[in-house]
Amino acid sequence: MIKNMTKTGSPFDPESILVTAAQMRCIEQELFAQGLPVAALMEKVAGKIAHRLIELIPQGQKIGLLVGPGHNGADTLVVARELWQKGYGTTIYHPFQHAKPLTLAHKNYAHYLGIPFCENLPESNPCDVWIDGLFGLGLERELSPELADLIHTINTWHSTVISIDLPSGLHTDTGQPQPIAIRAHRTLCLGLWKLGLWQDVAQDYVGILERVDFDIPAQAITQGIHTSPPMTRLTSRAMLRALPIPRPPVIHKYQCGHLLLVCGSQTYPGAAVLAALGARASGVGMLTIAVPESLKNTITLAVPEAVILPCPETDAGTIAALPVALTGYDFIAIGPGLTRSAQGIVQTVFSTNLPILCDADALNILAPWSGQRPGFTVLTPHEGEWQRLFPQLDLTQRVQAAQQAAQIAHAVVVLKGARTIIALPDGALAVNPASTPGLARGGSGDVLTGLLGGLLAQGVKQNRDLTALVQAGVWWHAQTGLWLAKQYGELSVHPQQLTNDLATVLGQLIQAVAPGKK
Ligand SMILES: NC(=O)C1=CN([C@@H]2O[C@H](COP(=O)(O)OP(=O)(O)OC[C@H]3O[C@@H](n4cnc5c(N)ncnc54)[C@H](O)[C@@H]3O)[C@@H](O)[C@H]2O)[C@@H](O)CC1
Ligand SMILES: Nc1ncnc2c1ncn2[C@@H]1O[C@H](COP(=O)(O)OP(=O)(O)O)[C@@H](O)[C@H]1O
Numbered sequence: 001m002i003k004n005m006t007k008t009g010s011p012f013d014p015e016s017i018l019v020t021a022a023q024m025r026c027i028e029q030e031l032f033a034q035g036l037p038v039a040a041l042m043e044k045v046a047g048k049i050a051h052r053l054i055e056l057i058p059q060g061q062k063i064g065l066l067v068g069p070g071h072n073g074a075d076t077l078v079v080a081r082e083l084w085q086k087g088y089g090t091t092i093y094h095p096f097q098h099a100k101p102l103t104l105a106h107k108n109y110a111h112y113l114g115i116p117f118c119e120n121l122p123e124s125n126p127c128d129v130w131i132d133g134l135f136g137l138g139l140e141r142e143l144s145p146e147l148a149d150l151i152h153t154i155n156t157w158h159s160t161v162i163s164i165d166l167p168s169g170l171h172t173d174t175g176q177p178q179p180i181a182i183r184a185h186r187t188l189c190l191g192l193w194k195l196g197l198w199q200d201v202a203q204d205y206v207g208i209l210e211r212v213d214f215d216i217p218a219q220a221i222t223q224g225i226h227t228s229p230p231m232t233r234l235t236s237r238a239m240l241r242a243l244p245i246p247r248p249p250v251i252h253k254y255q256c257g258h259l260l261l262v263c264g265s266q267t268y269p270g271a272a273v274l275a276a277l278g279a280r281a282s283g284v285g286m287l288t289i290a291v292p293e294s295l296k297n298t299i300t301l302a303v304p305e306a307v308i309l310p311c312p313e314t315d316a317g318t319i320a321a322l323p324v325a326l327t328g329y330d331f332i333a334i335g336p337g338l339t340r341s342a343q344g345i346v347q348t349v350f351s352t353n354l355p356i357l358c359d360a361d362a363l364n365i366l367a368p369w370s371g372q373r374p375g376f377t378v379l380t381p382h383e384g385e386w387q388r389l390f391p392q393l394d395l396t397q398r399v400q401a402a403q404q405a406a407q408i409a410h411a412v413v414v415l416k417g418a419r420t421i422i423a424l425p426d427g428a429l430a431v432n433p434a435s436t437p438g439l440a441r442g443g444s445g446d447v448l449t450g451l452l453g454g455l456l457a458q459g460v461k462q463n464r465d466l467t468a469l470v471q472a473g474v475w476w477h478a479q480t481g482l483w484l485a486k487q488y489g490e491l492s493v494h495p496q497q498l499t500n501d502l503a504t505v506l507g508q509l510i511q512a513v514a515p516g517k518k
C-alpha cells in the first residue's frame with residue numbers, strides 16, 4: 001500500500017512556510033487581537049530592518065527612502081528615523097496626499113527630527129542607496145501612471161535598491177508586476193516568506209532574498225494558515241530528512257527498489273543514457289531499461305549495471321511494444337527520448353495501476369490530459385509540455401495552474417522552471433527556491449526523470465513518503481546544478497556532469513547542514 005501523500009517541511013520552521021497576503025494579514029490580526037500593539041510590532045520589525053541595513057550600507061552613503069501610504073511606508077519611516085539618528089544622510093520621498101494614521105504619525109515625527117522630505121524625484125539620481133517602502137502586501141490594484149513612472153525612474157537609475165517586504169508593484173501572491181515593479185538588489189521579506197517572491201516571474205525583481213524574522217508564535221501561524229492546504233518552500237533541513245534514503249547494513253539490492261525506465265529512440269539515444277545515469281545516482285537497487293533493441297549496446301556501455309529490455313522497434317527506430325509484462329518493478333518512469341510515435345507503450349504503461357512518472361514525450365503523447373488513473377502518478381512537464389497537456393490552465397498563474405492540474409489529474413505535478421513548483425492533488429504546494437540557469441539545457445530534465453524514478457522505486461519498496469521524495473529529488477537536482485555553477489561556472493552544468501556529481505554533492509549538502517552525518 002503506497003503511503004499517503006503527505007508534505008515535508010516542519011509546520012513551524014518559518015523558513016519553509018509560504019503565505020499569501022491574506023494569510024499574512026490573518027496572522028498579523030491574530031497578534032493584534034491577542035494584545036500586541038500594532039505600533040509595537042512595527043517598532044520591532046522596523047528596528048530589525050534598520051539593524052540589517054546598517055550592516056549592509058556603509059556610513060556616508062546618501063540614502064533615499066520611498067515611503068508609501070500604508071504600513072510598508074510606516075516601516076520605512078521608522079527605518080528613516082533610525083538611520084538618521086545613526087548619522088546617515090537620509091531623504092524621504094513620499095508622493096502621497098493621504099496615509100494611514102500610524103504612517104502619518106511617523107511622518108510627523110520625521111519632520112520634527114528635521115529629516116529632509118521631497119515631494120518628487122529630481123532629474124538625476126541624488127542617492128547611493130534607495131530603500132523601497134512604497135507598497136508591501138497591501139498592494140491591491142494596478143499602480144497609477146504616476147507611481148509607475150516613479151518606479152520606472154528608480155529602475156533606470158540602476159543604483160542599489162533594497163525593498164521592504166516585497167519589491168513595490170509586485171503582486172504578493174503571484175509575483176506578477178502590476179504592471180511594473182521595483183527591480184530590487186535585495187528584498188527584506190518580513191516575518192514569513194510571501195508566495196509571490198518565489199515565482200519564476202518575480203525573479204527579475206526580487207534580487208537577493210532575505211527573511212526578517214520577528215518571532216511570530218507558532219499558534220498564530222497555525223491560526224493563519226490551517227484552513228488552506230500547506231504551501232512550503234523546500235529547505236535543506238526538510239529535504240535532508242528524506243535524503244539520503246537510509247540503507248541499513250543488512251539489505252539486498254531488491255530491497256533498494258527496482259525501477260523500470262522506458263525511454264530512448266534512435267533519434268534520442270542520449271535521453272535514455274542520461275535518465276539511466278540519473279537513476280544510478282539515486283541509489284536505486286535494480287535498474288531495468290526498456291529501449292529500442294538497436295540501442296542495447298549503447299545503453300549497456302553507458303550503464304553496465306542496468307538490465308536491458310530490448311524492445312521491438314518501428315522503422316523510425318522508436319519502441320513498438322514492450323516485450324514483457326509489467327510485473328516485478330516497484331516504479332516505472334517513462335518518456336525521455338521516446339518521440340511522439342511511441343503511443344502504444346505509453347498507453348500500455350498508463351493504463352496499469354502501477355506507480356509511474358511521465359515525462360517528456362510520454363506527456364506529449366498523453367496531451368491534452370484527460371481522466372485519472374488509480375496508481376500513484378507523477379507528471380514532470382516544463383512549460384512547453386504543459387501547454388499541450390493542460391491548454392485550459394493559464395500558465396501566467398503558475399501556482400494556481402499547478403494546483404488545478406494536480407487536482408484534475410490526481411497526480412503529483414512537477415511544473416519545472418527557474419523555481420520549480422510541486423503540486424499535490426489535495427492542493428498542497430511546494431516551491432524549489434534555488435536553482436541555476438545553467439540547468440536550462442536539453443537533457444537536464446532527462447536526468448531529473450531518472451533521479452526521481454530511482455528515488456520513488458526505493459520509496460515504494462520501503463513504503464516511504466513518496467511526495468517527500470519527489471520534493472527532495474527536485475531539490476537535490478537543482479542544488480547539484482547550483483553547486484556546479486558556483487564551483488565551476490554555469491557552463492559546467494551540463495547533464496552528464498550533473499549525473500557525475502549528484503551523489504558527491506549530496507554528501508556536501510549533508511555536511512553543510514549536519515557536519516559529521518554520513
Ligand atoms: N508581517 C508583516 O508582513 C508585517 C507587515 N508590516 C508592514 O505592513 C505592510 C502592509 O501594510 P498595509 O496593509 O498598510 O499595506 P501597504 O503598506 O503595502 O500599502 C497599502 C496602502 O497602499 C494603498 N494602495 C494599495 N494599492 C495601491 C495602488 N496601486 N496605488 C496607490 N495606493 C495603493 C492602500 O490603500 C493602503 O493605504 C507590509 O508589507 C509590511 O511592510 C509591518 O507593519 C509589520 C509586520
Ligand atoms: N532558468 C532556469 N533556472 C533554473 N533551473 C532551470 C531553468 N530552466 C530550466 N531549469 C531546470 O532544468 C531542468 C530542465 O528540464 P527540461 O526542460 O525537461 O529539460 P529537457 O527536457 O531538455 O531534459 C528542469 O529541472 C528545470 O527546473
Ligand SMILES: [K+]
Nearest residue numbers: 132135164166
Ligand atoms: K516595498
